[in-house]
Amino acid sequence: MKYSDDNIPFDRCVKVLGWISSRFDIALLWDALDCELWTMGVLIGDLNNTKSITVTYKKSHMKLQFIDAESKxxxxxxxxxxxxxxxxxxxxxxxxxxxxxxxxxxxxxxxxxxxxxxxxxxxxxxxxxxxxxxxxxxxxxxxxxxxxxxxxxxxxxxxxxxxxxxxxxxxxxxxQFNIYILHYISIASCAYATKHYSTYFPSKFNLESDKQVQDLCQQVKACYYEDFDINADYTNPNPNSKPFVQTEWHWKNKCYNYKQQNYKAGRETENNVTVDDYEYYKNLFSTSICSICSAKFIYDNQPSLDRQNNELPHTKDNCLLACVSCDIAHANRDPTITSLYFKIRQQSIKNNLSMTISDERIYNLLRECITGGLAAVLHRENIAGQTHINELTYDEQSNKVISQDNENGTTQIFALDGNSLYPSSYSSVKNENIPYADHRMYMAGRSRFYSEKPYVIKNCIDQRKDIFVAKVKGYFPKSEYNNLLALPAIFRYIEIENKKEVIGEYMYSQAQKHSFPMTKKDRKLTTLLDTNGQFIVFNNCYLWLLIDLGFVNTDYKSIAVFEKNAVYEPFVRTIMNLKIQTILAGSSKEKFYKSLINSSYGYDTLNIEKFIKIKLLDKADTFIAQHHPNHIGTGRIGANTFAVQIKSKKATCFTSIQSGVFTLDDAKYWYLNYIHNFMFKYLDRKRFHFVLAGTDSIYIAIAGVRNKDCYQQFEAIVSDKQFYNQHVYQYLPDPNKDFYDYKKILGFGIENEGDELTSFGPKCYSMINANKISTIWKLNINELNIICLYKGDVTLENIEFHFFLHNDSNSTVTPRFCFIDVDIVGEPPYTNLTLPFIIQHKCTFQSFPLWYKEAGYVHEQILNGNRVEIDNCTFQGAQNAILFYGFKET
Structure with a gap:
């Protein structure tokens, strides 16, 4: 492909893809491509995992880009x-x-x-x-x-x-979103681009079939989130700013600098602008606008002379007026592209969109705030009918935490999971359960200011108007310990000294036994009741929640305040609705949308500015590079070609790191807000304890009604019925509503329910549901059905069911009628019968293709059942392959 105009340059590049080629196939390419006819470009990745490499054929300038498809x-x-x-x-x-x-x-x-x-x-x-x-x-x-x-x-x-x-x-x-994935290194970078593309073109994220998203886009269009228009004026002058007025001293200083600049570059200076042109340019500055961005000249945006031909000096004929920032950025770049960049920058400033960080102090503060998800085991063994609910209480007199079981026995394990918690957190969707900032968790735009003055930091925190990240030191009073010990509210890394009084006698003895170094401090992610005497960084929502729970600030270090926006709401709503639609339709695209939405937040905080650089050098230059203090490693590619890994001296932040930081902390805020301001307010705290705490999930042991199954949820332990009924379906799925409510933004879904959970460590646990095996199965695929469920309960998960023909003959089919038959055994009258209960999750039912229409087969026949749950299942095949349900006396 090329442009119709041969004078327009274009890049001829052929993509060559392989699966896991970054670790295997690339080794076969080094020798073949290290020759005189090919020029090897810069590697993306490292020597052991080369995700992409581009080579150029010297004669035709044709490029081959080798890409590892797995990264997509x-x-x-x-x-x-x-x-x-x-x-x-x-x-x-x-x-x-x-x-x-x-x-x-x-x-x-x-x-x-x-x-x-x-x-x-x-x-x-x-x-x-x-x-x-x-x-x-x-x-x-x-x-x-x-x-x-x-x-x-x-x-x-x-x-x-x-x-x-x-x-x-x-x-x-x-x-459909104008994103071409082969231009991106990974699905995360592709999702990142799609997310930010939505901030400039929100109308592209509009589902005709989804009225909620359609109405949202109309609201977005009506307010300040409009589609980007290259011809629009995005200047947003400060009404308090005064127009720029040229002074003689200012003009004299500019003329001197222009003359010095031309002299150093070897350009003629005879026809330069001079001090005598003061009146001419004074009038011109007051009546003109920037030739690049069309902004008016004010004291916050002062004018400069932009040379059109960079080979000529600063003369009247060769210069146009431009902002100082436009003049610096324009340089010798294409004026049309430069104008586009400045239009985008102006729109970002006007709409408070996320921008990269240029202040190193703010960057370091944000980088320090990045804290991943928690993985904590709070109680290892939880068995229905055997273990009891455990309580942690603080005794102020002895200054000890007492752990003891109460009289309430465990009846079930209940697990909740946040619905796409990270995307929900950066969506800025309005929710009445968020008491701050107009009931939204706003995202951070460009930085407004940075301060290390304690009174400024305290005022920003107390006024609760701006969004920020603040570095503070503090603690929870001992009077609040009993409210917080079940799950301490501070999720942060701290530096821990490996001393016996800090890590305990047992851990200290084990470390000494295995000769671990005990003098070095370890950095651990844990749950805390104070900042451990260290300064810790929080964003505004997280810090305000801690303060509402009793946290006391004792010292203030620094703060960075940002503009706020809610520009990601159309993206999150659209992708999540597309995901739900594909689930309901049984389409394989559900995986794409799930991957897209779940990987759309991580690229913001990716430390790409410190990626290792790889240079391809010959033997002589490799020898010199290996003696450099930043040298990391060297790999031989050819006879005289070496790949040298070098650590960068300088770093540039290419992503809006503040968006990632606010996403992580807002997710922690929403997670803890649900626990402390909802669960603790309406549940009897003596009848449950937390078992596992994850990034977006929480496992709970509950003392419900004995002799009932594990599907009681919270019903038996509600202490405030009025509060529960008012708020429960604002978080949890409403059984009377559709699947959209089950997957609602900022909601929590039921991840699992069981009778026993044993955990040996973080992310290492086993959950058992006794009901899954209390079933009589009849398994004989040569009979009418694959599964005959006559009594009991059964859960089918991640199972594929297929009809197939024997010996290519239509006369012999397995199974002969359907996959699953649910019925009862016996003759009328049916008395004292417990009807079967079946759950189907992520199952695939594949019958015959459409040409086999004469077959009288169905996917399922459920004649007598107590309850049927079908979630995220796929039904494919003949048109007459349907579900039959006939519930008797239920």
């Missing part, structure tokens, strides 16, 4: 990628990699026998890489080939073909 989807196998993002009809073949090496490959591949099942046993992992069923499928496929080499060729071609479909699906999905 995240860490996963090709098989998983095809299953989640590709065509359901495609499948990943199998091959035993480990039995081939450089010495035996010819002998192994020229054999005509199939590989044995033992050949697929991994010596590294110790188990088989495929199942028995997959091996049987391999034996059938192998019959089409003469030897193993032919099968390997087919295997490689098939891998390439099945990789293309998910990529095309991803390209098509993002095309």
């Amino acid at each position: 989807f995240g860490p996963m196998t090709l098989k998983a990628c095809v299953k989640d993002y590709g065509d359901k009809s495609e499948h990943k073949d199998v091959f035993p990699y480990e039995i081939i090496n450089l010495k035996n490959w010819n002998d192994v591949l020229m054999k005509i026998e199939q590989f044995e099942y033992e050949d697929f046993k991994s010596q590294l992992k110790g188990d088989y890489s495929i199942t028995k069923d997959e091996y049987e499928s391999y034996l059938i496929d192998f019959k089409r080939f003469n030897n193993r080499l032919e099968y390997l060729k087919y295997y490689n071609i098939n891998d390439t073909e099945i990789m293309v479909k998910p990529l095309m699906n991803l390209i098509d999905t993002l095309e």
